[in-house]
Structures are given as C-alpha cells and as structure tokens.
Amino acid sequence: MRKIDAIIIGSGQGGMPLAKKLAKAGWQTAIIEKRLIGGTCINDGCTPTKSMISCAAAAYTIANSKEWGITVDSYRINLEKITDRKDKVVSKFRDGATKGLEETEGLSIIYGEAAFSGPETVTVRLHNNDETEEILTAKHIFINAGTSPKIPPIPGLDKVSYLTNTTLLDIKKLPSHLVIIGGSYIALEFGQMFRRLGSQVTLLEASAQLLKREDEDVAAAVRKVMETAGITVHTNANIHKVEQTGDTVRLSVASGGQTMAITGSHLLVATGRTPQTKALQPEKAGIALDEKGYIIVNDRLETSVTGIYAIGDIKGGPAFTHISYNDHFIVYKNLVEKGNASIKDRPVPYCMFTDPQLGRVGMTEKAAREAGFKVKVACLNYENVARAIETGHTEGFMKAVVDADTDKILGAAILGAEGGEVMSVVQMAISGGFTATQMHEMVFAHPLYAESLNNLFTTLKK
Structure with a gap:
C-alpha cells in the first residue's frame, strides 16, 4: 500500500490541471487513467469532432462556392484522409497533455482501472502483462471518471452493428444513409457533418422537438437548419424495433400518427450519456449516488464522504468540458488556497x-x-x-x-x-x-x- 496526499481518478479536463497544480503545491499526487490521457474531450469529443466538422465545412464551402462567384468544377470526399487528419490533431493534443503530466515533479501517472476499497483507499488493476494491483491511500480523492454513451433499451438494438460517437469517428467508408437516434448536440453535429460529406441522414428524436431543453423557437430554427441541409427529421419518434440484414439496418418507427420503416447503411446511437460509476464501486467508500448513478456533490464539489470530491461529467449537471475545467479551480482554491469557492450561480455557457x-x-x-x-x-x-x-x-x-x-x-x-x-x-x-x-x-x-x-x-x- 502506497500512502500519498491526493488520488485523482481520470485524466479529463478537470483531473489533469488539478493533478499538476496539487503536485506543484507540494502534494504527492497520483493520477489514474484506464484508457487514454485527456479524457473524452481530447479523444472522443471536442477535439476529434471539431476537427472533422471543419473538413465538412470546407466541403460545404466548395459545393456552394458559386454563391461567392467562384466556380469549382468537381471535388471528392476522402473520408480516410479526413480521419487521418483528425487522428493527427488528437495525437498532438494527447501527447502534449501526457508530456505535461509526465514532466510534473511529485506527480505519477498510473495506467489501470480504479475501484474504491474504502473511504480513503483505491485499488488499481494495472494495465500490464501480469494484471497486478496497486493499492493507494490518500486523505483527498478526486473523481474525474466521466461518462460513456447511453444505449436505450430498444428491442433488437443489442443485435445490430450500431455506432456511438466514439466508434463513428473511425469509420473509413462514408455511410450512404446514416440513421441517427437522438436529437441533441452529438446527433446534430454528426448529422450535419455527414450530410455535408455526402451521406443521406435521418434524425429520430423521441421528444416533441430537437434540443428539448431549449426554447421552442430556438429548437424550431435549428430544425429548419437541418431540414434545409437535406436532413430528414422525425420528432415524437417511437422506435418499436431494430433489425439488421447484411449491411442494412431497418428500424420500425412510429411518428406523426403513422408507422414507417426506415432503412440505413449505418446507425448512430446518440441518446445521451451515462456515468461511469459502477466500476468504481463507490458503495465501498460510502459515496452517495443519485437515481441515475451520478455522484451527488455539494456546492464545493465534495461528495457525501469527507475528502472525496467529484468533478466533471460524473457528478451530473452540465456536461461540458469547460465546466469540468472550472471544477478544478473550485476544489483547488478551497483546499490549497483556503478559499470559499462554489459552483452556485456560476454561468453555464x-x-x-x-x-x-x-x-x-x-x-x-x-x-x-x-x-x-x-x-x-x-x-x-x-x-x-x-x-x-x-x-x-x-x-x-x-x-x-x-x-x-x-x-x-x-x-x-x-x-x-x-x-x-x-x-x-x-x-x-x-x-x-x-x-x-x-x-x-x-x-x-x-x-x-x-x-x-x-x-x-x-x-x-x-
């Protein structure tokens, strides 16, 4: 068992800067990462998607260049090159983040899967050939383990080859018809992007409007943007079942008082996120969760257990990179600078x-x-x-x-x-x-x- 000052579980946009700051403040710190340094933002979210969206924007400008008095005779989409460019951008960000952690004195990176074995103890199943374990103990533990794609209980979905926002990033062949279950940020960004790259796109949203948390006029304007781009949108869509025949996915969907069959070459499930709390075994530390499995925190981001904090998406609430990053300021100011920072009433852009x-x-x-x-x-x-x-x-x-x-x-x-x-x-x-x-x-x-x-x-x- 190794006793240190701080354990950080997850290297997302809150965990990384917090780990470096605590180490520089003299705290012996360990950051545990089960997959890739940088969390969702760098590896599966902001960085790769915005890199690919920029390519789709270039394609759109070329396709519509006549509006600006410029004629382009022809162009073609090279999805493999687009994903290669995306991978280079991601690698640059991830390598920079990793180097920053590695060069911080007093900070160690542990690659493995963490689980609580007590209120101050974390057991890490190491990613090595022996799959050995390391036990760490600390008075302060910070959970930045994030979320993963939420898969709805649609009949037949578990038997088809569906994609998530992570796996869709790596396909090399452009979908002829991308069917998307969901009508929020991930669904809309991917939908427009692949439409601009040349795919037929259909959006299926269970609620009465896209972006169900926005005002009706805003949601209606966004829908108009999607439909003007040639995207088919179905709201109040109830999916009865999904099945696959060869390379074709078929969905039975009720919407607008009628049942229809929608077939596509690819299916993206973009119906939200779910917290990655189960594998952490929070019950062994006494950490309280809400009904959806998110960690409950107070306005200072402390959990139900003194000394254990949750930052980023895993605590619920606004699931944005910049909120996770701001979370690290809150806990650092309070613990190291002896401040009284709070998440109460902070703006959420x-x-x-x-x-x-x-x-x-x-x-x-x-x-x-x-x-x-x-x-x-x-x-x-x-x-x-x-x-x-x-x-x-x-x-x-x-x-x-x-x-x-x-x-x-x-x-x-x-x-x-x-x-x-x-x-x-x-x-x-x-x-x-x-x-x-x-x-x-x-x-x-x-x-x-x-x-x-x-x-x-x-x-x-x-």
Missing part, C-alpha cells in the same frame, strides 16, 4: 458546433418565466446583421431574455455564424451586470458580428 453555431448562456425564456421574472425578449434575424450579409452567412437569429423590471440580461441564444463568440460577449455583459440599454448603446467595432448586439437590444425600444 455552451455552444453547439453546427453551422450555424448555437451559442447559449443564462436562462431560456421559458425558464425565466417559470422563475417568475417579468421578461422582455429581444430578437434579431441574421438576415439583418451587416457582417452576415457581407459574408453570405445569414442563416439563424439572435435572442436575448431581459428582466423587464431591472433591464438586466438574463440569458441569450445566438444561432448564427460565430454564434459562440457572440454569446461570449453577452456572457461577459451578464457577468458584469450590464443592462440591455447599455448593450444597445455600447460601441462595438464595425463590422463585427458582435456589433449586431446594438441592433438586437434596439428591438426592445420599438
């Missing part, structure tokens, strides 16, 4: 990297009204944004929710070119307590997309 992007921060209109606010809503179509007209990217709209009593901005949805960047400007305004009137009167450089925030908040004056 996020961006869906479809084209156009959907940048979101703060409250939706629906949430604001349910919370009892008297709200004003500002809307501006991208067709009226100068920069969008000049660049030829006029799809989408801006929406801001404002407290009618105080004029403070409660939230915003920016569906449009560089929507995430424009949303970040609004986020800073919210954090700084700016009012809608101040944003209306703000001086922005012309002709930026952000400049259109002047006009967005002007709509409240009409």
Whole structure:
C-alpha cells in the first residue's frame, strides 16, 4: 500500500490541471487513467469532432462556392484522409497533455482501472502483462471518471452493428444513409457533418422537438437548419424495433400518427450519456449516488464522504468540458488556497458546433418565466446583421431574455455564424451586470458580428 496526499481518478479536463497544480503545491499526487490521457474531450469529443466538422465545412464551402462567384468544377470526399487528419490533431493534443503530466515533479501517472476499497483507499488493476494491483491511500480523492454513451433499451438494438460517437469517428467508408437516434448536440453535429460529406441522414428524436431543453423557437430554427441541409427529421419518434440484414439496418418507427420503416447503411446511437460509476464501486467508500448513478456533490464539489470530491461529467449537471475545467479551480482554491469557492450561480455557457453555431448562456425564456421574472425578449434575424450579409452567412437569429423590471440580461441564444463568440460577449455583459440599454448603446467595432448586439437590444425600444 502506497500512502500519498491526493488520488485523482481520470485524466479529463478537470483531473489533469488539478493533478499538476496539487503536485506543484507540494502534494504527492497520483493520477489514474484506464484508457487514454485527456479524457473524452481530447479523444472522443471536442477535439476529434471539431476537427472533422471543419473538413465538412470546407466541403460545404466548395459545393456552394458559386454563391461567392467562384466556380469549382468537381471535388471528392476522402473520408480516410479526413480521419487521418483528425487522428493527427488528437495525437498532438494527447501527447502534449501526457508530456505535461509526465514532466510534473511529485506527480505519477498510473495506467489501470480504479475501484474504491474504502473511504480513503483505491485499488488499481494495472494495465500490464501480469494484471497486478496497486493499492493507494490518500486523505483527498478526486473523481474525474466521466461518462460513456447511453444505449436505450430498444428491442433488437443489442443485435445490430450500431455506432456511438466514439466508434463513428473511425469509420473509413462514408455511410450512404446514416440513421441517427437522438436529437441533441452529438446527433446534430454528426448529422450535419455527414450530410455535408455526402451521406443521406435521418434524425429520430423521441421528444416533441430537437434540443428539448431549449426554447421552442430556438429548437424550431435549428430544425429548419437541418431540414434545409437535406436532413430528414422525425420528432415524437417511437422506435418499436431494430433489425439488421447484411449491411442494412431497418428500424420500425412510429411518428406523426403513422408507422414507417426506415432503412440505413449505418446507425448512430446518440441518446445521451451515462456515468461511469459502477466500476468504481463507490458503495465501498460510502459515496452517495443519485437515481441515475451520478455522484451527488455539494456546492464545493465534495461528495457525501469527507475528502472525496467529484468533478466533471460524473457528478451530473452540465456536461461540458469547460465546466469540468472550472471544477478544478473550485476544489483547488478551497483546499490549497483556503478559499470559499462554489459552483452556485456560476454561468453555464455552451455552444453547439453546427453551422450555424448555437451559442447559449443564462436562462431560456421559458425558464425565466417559470422563475417568475417579468421578461422582455429581444430578437434579431441574421438576415439583418451587416457582417452576415457581407459574408453570405445569414442563416439563424439572435435572442436575448431581459428582466423587464431591472433591464438586466438574463440569458441569450445566438444561432448564427460565430454564434459562440457572440454569446461570449453577452456572457461577459451578464457577468458584469450590464443592462440591455447599455448593450444597445455600447460601441462595438464595425463590422463585427458582435456589433449586431446594438441592433438586437434596439428591438426592445420599438
């Protein structure tokens, strides 16, 4: 048994910086990784998908180049080269992350699968030829083990060759028809990407709208983007069964009062994520879980067991890389700097990297009204944004929710070119307590997309 100061389970976007900071603060630290350094973001999520999405965007620009007065006679998609490029980008990020950990004094990397054997003890089944075990004990343990794809109990699904967001990244042959179960971020980003690369795409969403947590007008606008791109969308879709014949997957689907048969060459299951808690055996440490298996934490990210913390997706709540990264600040400030940091009331910005992007921060209109606010809503179509007209990217709209009593901005949805960047400007305004009137009167450089925030908040004056 090796006694150290801190054990970190998982090398995601919260675990890695926390491990380095604790080690540099003089804590003898070990970080345990069962698969690849970097977690989901680097290996299966943000880095690889955005690398491939950029290739699909290039294909779209070429295919539609006549709109900009440029004629391209022909082009072809080389999916193998696209995935090779993606792999190089991922390797660069992962190798850099690994090197950063390896070069940190006082920090050791252990490759293996961790499980609790007590409140302060973790047993690691090492990834070596002997499959030996190492037992570690520490007063402080941080769980950054993340989530994995959630597979719904659809009859026949376990008997077909379906793909997840991880396995779809490595296919070398372009699907002739990609059928996607799901209607949120992963489904929409992959759906648009493969449509632009040349696949027929069908989306099946069980809820009444895509992006079920967004306002209806935002979800409807996103659906229009998908359908304009040639993607078939079925909402309120109830999948009765799935079966496979040779290379063809067949789904029996009820939607819109009728039952239909949908066949495809490939099937992507993108119905959410599930926490990777079972293998950790949290019950042996007394760690409380919620009904879905996520680790329950307080506002300081401490679990039901003193000294054990959960950061990132495994604790539930917003499942974003930047939230995991911010989590590490919370625990570090409190434990090392003796601060009083909390996750309570922190902003949760996020961006869906479809084209156009959907940048979101703060409250939706629906949430604001349910919370009892008297709200004003500002809307501006991208067709009226100068920069969008000049660049030829006029799809989408801006929406801001404002407290009618105080004029403070409660939230915003920016569906449009560089929507995430424009949303970040609004986020800073919210954090700084700016009012809608101040944003209306703000001086922005012309002709930026952000400049259109002047006009967005002007709509409240009409």
